Amino acid sequence: MSGISAPRFAHTEGYTAVCFSSNGQFLVTGGSDSLIRVFHNTKKYRNLEAKTLEYHSDSILSLSYSDEKILSSDEEGKVFYLSLSKTSDESIDADVSGTIFNSSLPIWDIKPSPNGMQVAVSTEQGEIFIVSLLDTSILSQKKCHEGPINSIDYNNSGSKIVSCGNDGTVKIWDTSGTDLECIQTCNKISVACQPGEPEQQIKVRWQPHGNLIAIPGKSGEIILYDSETFEEKCVLEGTKNSKVTFTSWSSNGVFLATASGKDLYIWNTLNKKQVLSHTHSENICTITWNPIDNQVAFSDSLGAIIIWDDIIDIGNKQDTSMGIHPNKEVDNLKGSIFIDGESLEDDIDLEIDIDHDDSISNIDYNKKNRRNYNNDDIEFSDDGMSDFIVEDDNEKPSRSSKKSLISDKGI
Numbered sequence: 001m002s003g004i005s006a007p008r009f010a011h012t013e014g015y016t017a018v019c020f021s022s023n024g025q026f027l028v029t030g031g032s033d034s035l036i037r038v039f040h041n042t043k044k045y046r047n048l049e050a051k052t053l054e055y056h057s058d059s060i061l062s063l064s065y066s067d068e069k070i071l072s073s074d075e076e077g078k079v080f081y082l083s084l085s086k087t088s089d090e091s092i093d094a095d096v097s098g099t100i101f102n103s104s105l106p107i108w109d110i111k112p113s114p115n116g117m118q119v120a121v122s123t124e125q126g127e128i129f130i131v132s133l134l135d136t137s138i139l140s141q142k143k144c145h146e147g148p149i150n151s152i153d154y155n156n157s158g159s160k161i162v163s164c165g166n167d168g169t170v171k172i173w174d175t176s177g178t179d180l181e182c183i184q185t186c187n188k189i190s191v192a193c194q195p196g197e198p199e200q201q202i203k204v205r206w207q208p209h210g211n212l213i214a215i216p217g218k219s220g221e222i223i224l225y226d227s228e229t230f231e232e233k234c235v236l237e238g239t240k241n242s243k244v245t246f247t248s249w250s251s252n253g254v255f256l257a258t259a260s261g262k263d264l265y266i267w268n269t270l271n272k273k274q275v276l277s278h279t280h281s282e283n284i285c286t287i288t289w290n291p292i293d294n295q296v297a298f299s300d301s302l303g304a305i306i307i308w309d310d311i312i313d314i315g316n317k318q319d320t321s322m323g324i325h326p327n328k329e330v331d332n333l334k335g336s337i338f339i340d341g342e343s344l345e346d347d348i349d350l351e352i353d354i355d356h357d358d359s360i361s362n363i364d365y366n367k368k369n370r371r372n373y374n375n376d377d378i379e380f381s382d383d384g385m386s387d388f389i390v391e392d393d394n395e396k397p398s399r400s401s402k403k404s405l406i407s408d409k410g411i
Contacts, residue, residue: 004278004308010037010050011303015198016285018299019063021070024292026084026092028070030060031303036072038084038092039305041290046307051092055080061198064119065291066112066133071119073110075198077103079121081133100136101129108201109151114158122149122163124195128173128180142180144171150193150201155211160227162213164204168192170215172227184230189223190215191243199285199301203246207253212269214256216244222258224269236267236274248287248296255312257296259284264298266311276311 010016011031018029020041027039038051058076065071073079079101087093101107105124112119118139121129126145131138145165152163154175161173161180168190174181193200204215207224212233215223220238225231238244238260246259255275256267262283266276282300289296296308 003310005306007300007302007304007306008039009302009304010039010299011035013302015059015061015301016299016303016305017060017063017072018286018297018305019065019070019288020290020297021084022065022067022291024290024295025086027297027305027307028063028065028084029299029305030056030063030072030074032059033303034058034060034074036060036063036070036082038094040090040092041295041307043309045090048090051094053082053094053096055096059198061106062109064110064112066116066119069112069116069133071100071110071112073107073121075106077105077107077124079107079110079119079131100133101131106148106196108149108198109153109203111153111161113154114156120152120154120161122152124148126165128152128161128163130175130180140179144173144180144182145169148195151203151205153204153206153213155206155227156208160206162204162206162227164190164202164215166193166195166201168202168218170204170213170225172213172230184227186215186225189217189225191218199283200245202244203286205247205249207249208251210253212253214247214249214258216247216258220244220260222247222256222267234272236269236272238265246284246287248289250289250312251291255289257287257289257298259287259298264296266296278308280306 010029012033014032016029016031020027025041027041029037034056036053040046040048056074058074060072060074062073069081069083071079071081078099081097081100083095085093101121103123107121107123109122110119118130118132121131126143126147126149128142128144129138130140144163148166150164150166154161159176161175164170168188170186170189171182172184174183191202193202202216204213206213211226211228213225213227215225217223220242222236222238222244224233226233242260244258244260248257254270256269258265262280264278264284265274268275280300282302285299285301287298294310294312296311297305299305
């Protein structure tokens with residue numbers, strides 16, 4: 001049975017980023033208050049106090065994970081790198097590697113390579129940097145867009161990158177050489193947005209285990225673009241004139257979560273149907289799908305995070321072809337989720353009717369209470385120094401080879 005949690009206020013009012021750790025044990029948030037907070041995600045410990053990390057000095061714009069490491073970028077132009085672990089069931093330990101990249105302007109999006117050896121950084125100046133996570137050296141630097149780059153993402157193998165500029169132009173890059181090579185440009189296919197407003201930044205995301213890229217369209221639709229044939233595979237029709245700002249795939253590449261204002265939608269991309277929707281009380285900033293569980297988390301403009309457990313109803317599915325769990329890779333996708341036969345598309349028809357109003361009907365969630373959240377809704381550390389992480393600039397890992405941007409070997 002699916003269920004949406006009550007909003008938990010993690011940060012002060014403003015843009016709030018959220019992502020899961022790669023093992024799904026932690027939910028990490030970053031806010032306009034420059035704080036990173038790490039929450040237990042296991043239901044037994046979910047209400048425990050979060051670990052608060054205070055090493056950014058400006059609003060956090062992007063969070064991403066690689067193995068058990070979290071990367072964060074901020075409006076000041078810094079990218080940090082930290083490792084998460086449990087010292088006990090109830091204790092969270094964070095080991096910060098320090099600053100791995102500096103820019104003079106905001107960093108709107110970051111994405112580690114699948115092998116965990118590099119991170120792609122998109123900048124306000126329209127440049128993409130590929131930075132080594134082994135020694136923080138710059139492996140590649142290229143002017144890729146005329147203006148700020150809102151979004152960047154790797155494909156599953158790390159052989160390609162997709163980027164989206166604030167003018168709505170989407171480009172696909174080959175990373176197999178020592179320099180990025182543009183192999184496709186889709187001029188102004190997505191929504192243009194004003195620079196400097198994090199809530200308006202468009203995010204395009206690559207399908208795990210497939211070739212499709214989810215691109216928010218100009219009229220509220222989501223374009224599924226095939227990166228092999230360079231064609232629009234299909235269009236998921238959203239609410240007209242309601243701009244989609246954020247997309248997130250389930251780890252099997254079948255389900256797609258999208259945010260449009262206060263509305264969150266879940267799409268089954270096999271049959272191209274919308275299977276779930278939820279209207280939140282505030283504008284949604286970011287969405288993240290748990291990489292190993294049937295769970296979505298999202299954040300809002302008041303600094304709150306919300307968890308949606310058991311989001312896809314798969315409990316009554318008896319046929320193995322019907323019970324596709326959001327964290328299980330589909331073997332017969334063969335690079336694209338659009339299968340020639342219609343049987344699987346027909347089977348996975350998970351249109352769910354839930355009473356969205358009842359799920360949070362008893363929650364008094366308004367701006368008056370939001371201003372008083374420090375007293376009741378959130379527990380910040382009483383000892384400011386106990387959670388303060390001091391970076392050690394003297395310790396650096398060994399230097400890596402620069403033969404190519406993407407290595408076949410992991411760390």
